[in-house]
Amino acid sequence: MAWLPGSLVFWAMLTLIYLIAPGCSVEVKVPIEPLSKPAGEAAELTCSYYTSVGENFALKWSFVQPGNPISSAETILYFTNKELYLTGPQAKRATLLQNPPTGGVATLRLTDIRSSDTGTYLCQVNNPPDFYNNGLGLVNLTVLVPPTKPTCGQSGQISVGGGAALTCSSSGGAPRPVYTWVRLGSAPTPAPGSMVQDEVSGRLILTNLSLTSSGVYRCVAANQLGSAFCELTLAVTDPSKGRVAGTVIGVLLGLLFLVVGVFCLLKFQKQRIKKPREIYGGNDLREDAKAPGVYDSLPRRGNTDVGLLERSPSASTVTTTKSKLPMVV
Template sequence: MTQKSLLPLLICLTSWSGLAGAVDVTIPEKAVVGKVGSSLVLPCTYSTSVGSDFVLEWKFAPGNTPPSNGRQIYYYFNGVSYKPGPQADRLHVLQDPPTAGVASISLSDLRPSDNGSYACEVNNPPDFSGTGSGILLLTVLAPPSSASCQKNGNPITGTDLTLQCSSSGGNPTPIFSWTFMGSKTPLLPGMMENQRTGSLLLTNLSQALSGSYRCTASNELGQATCDISISVTSGVDAGAVAGAVVGVLLALLLIGIAVYFLYYRKRKVPNADYPGNDIREDATSPRLTGDQSGASGASGASGASGASGTDSSAPHAARERRENAVI
């Protein structure tokens, strides 16, 4: 191919490159650090010929979320800015409108929830080549917000007991230290402390280890504390208490059974005043009719006469019975 034939091709390529430029986004700091409550600038610059289709966008991926899953927190297009994210009231652009090569934003009143990745993206058709985005990591330093203490096990003489301390918040991760309150030294022999996990192991418990313990969670920005008390008891005392409780429960059970059976038997015993079929000696005989009275009198007289030889009082008794019967 001759030089004359290459000349038109070179002219076309030069014209096309003049129409389609490149977008270059620069993040001067890949990681920034700020303290909770302070303000911080997230830097981002770019180079391109801003046109009518120029778009600037910031995305935020909290914590360890991948930057690709970030959500939009700032958007600029056609002369209007939008701030759809939860940081809207605390987010500001350093250059408004951001069309002169500066896309930096600032965050005020930093919070632990601001930790994460921030992506700055510029789109300016027909400039499609180059680097159109950059990512930086924001770390917000904060003191521990609170500490919590608890015990794992029962404080019995001769056994081991672990006290555990934990904290919420705090960046960087706090370290833990224990103090035996009222002692001349922070810890006594037989106490083993783990400053990373926050545990305190008390071995071979004795009465001397009864008392209050304090845990302190701290980093370079501040600290938080919590207290816990233990009372070491002997195994014999614990067994005696358990035995006494069991004895009382058994006694109550036996009393309840006795009351139930007494009440049940009382309901089954018949009424002692019920006479049954016994014949009463003082019962009154039914009234006799005239014939029956005469017959009865004759029979009584005959009976009395026959019995006079053996009992002289029989006639009188018979007569009294007849008189009572007639009346």
């Protein structure tokens, strides 16, 4: 009976020791500051850990793109059972500077980095029974890319007294480019508040436009690695001048049509004067007129008509069977 309490005390003490000190925790350390590197260069992501490396030691590097949850991370490489395995789209450009990574440091090296490499990298160490910590470190990498050539545009009422919005946007560049608008050439200084630009969105707002607002405007997109620009020509119109010009053109066309009409009328009258009409009285006879019933030649109707043809009519009058009125020849 005396043995039982002693045994109970022993097992109780052993359980207490197990609960108080079940094993060493795994501690992973990574740089606090994010890492930035230009595109095309190599980036080294440092990761150090503290644990008693055993047969169950395992190391994994993984990657997650910006805006995605950690759970969606893709594995780049992992080390287990004393073997290194490379996986994922970055496998050909990834390696460990320490291989095997069992000395407390496991630095990941990426060569020929590109904009798609921007994101968060996870260094995870697993070493049972030392698992009383997550054993996880996060490293943020930003790949620097110069801005691409921006695109310029304009909208609004581009006329005197109106307003215009000039836009500028670059499809690429990391960090995000800053946009600056400048007006080229020598021109009067615009009134305060008539030009307002947003360096983040790339918009330039022009108000109370005048003819002197016309000109060439340049937008420059810039970041740490370089700059690029685009240009556009702003042409401000004056509607009042357009109306005056239209009125003048209308008057000139009206005068032209009037002149052409008068010219045609005068020409027509002149032709009528040159060719007067011939008017004959009702009882007057023309000298070349022929009396009714008299013909230039008479058809022959046999010998009986010869005597009639040989007779000559009177010199003073001609009598026909159709008309007995005297006719002067």
